[in-house]
Amino acid sequence: MxxxxxxxxxxxxxxxxxxxxxxxxxxxxxxxxxxxxxxxxxxxxxxxxxxxxxxxxxxxxxPEPELHYLRRQLESLPLQPILLASLAYALANIPGSGDEALTRCAEAVALARKENRQVRYSLAWQVRIALILDDYTVLHDALQGLVDDAGKQREEDSAYEFDFVDQIDAARCDAQLLARYEELA
Missing domain, CATH: 1.10.287 (Helix Hairpins)
Known part of the structure; x- marks a missing residue:
């Protein structure tokens, strides 16, 4: 040890x-x-x-070595939603890497749902990444996923997070969906 x-x-x-x-x-x-x-x-x-x-x-x-080690981590450790979401977030902050960021984050959400763990965690990061990339279609889908997940208990997941709500352009987002998400606080 x-x-x-x-x-x-x-x-x-x-x-x-x-x-x-x-x-x-x-x-x-x-x-x-x-x-x-x-x-x-x-x-x-x-x-x-x-x-x-x-x-x-x-x-x-x-960011270059960080991205390198995030990718290597995915190759070296058992696949986990949190690892995919971490890579997706790093990619979202690198110009020209938005498509891969969205793909990796979608993989995180799909894996989380398949394994029934880290679902809210992955969806919350999908919202953050969508905000960075200004992709309100992905943001809407992630918010809907979070709202649909209300009441589901998991041994391995985060609580609902609201740090990103003030960054959402209410004029570009379904007002009812956003209100339903805010009610989860």
Whole structure:
């Protein structure tokens, strides 16, 4: 078992150094964690390494390695709606990647529904991604899915989320549907 405290200390020590990579210079912490990821033998170790690497990519504000590791995470870990939604959100913020973002998010929702877990989580992220991409057809479908999901209990799902409601252009959205969603608060 890894000593998480020691690992965190090692990552922090390497964060300020810069190392060359296929994405240009990146924090040394990412290269260090990459080495540990390559040595990881269990799914738990791999999952931890991806969480830490993606955190370091986020700190560095560098979308290229973040996207690389999000894709690699999908290849390395069992498929989960949350992983697809994370990749979709990252793609939505990269110009020219909107179609893939919508596809990956639709895959997240479909998988969530199939497995009956993380459905509200995936649909809420679909709303956020639709807002970023200004796609009110997808937004409407995701809101409808959230409203239709009312009252369903799952062991693995999020509560209803409302952080995005103020960003919705009421003139472009079905007012009754939006009101029904807001009533779920």
């Amino acid at each position: 890894m000593d998480i405290t020691a690992l965190g200390s090692q990552v922090a020590k390497r964060r300020s150094s810069r190392v060359p990579s296929e994405f240009g210079e990146i924090p040394g912490s990412i290269g260090y964690l990459e080495g540990l990821l390559n040595q990881a033998t269990t799914l738990d170790e791999k999952h931890l390494m991806f969480v830490l690497i993606l955190g370091e990519c986020s700190r560095a504000s560098n």
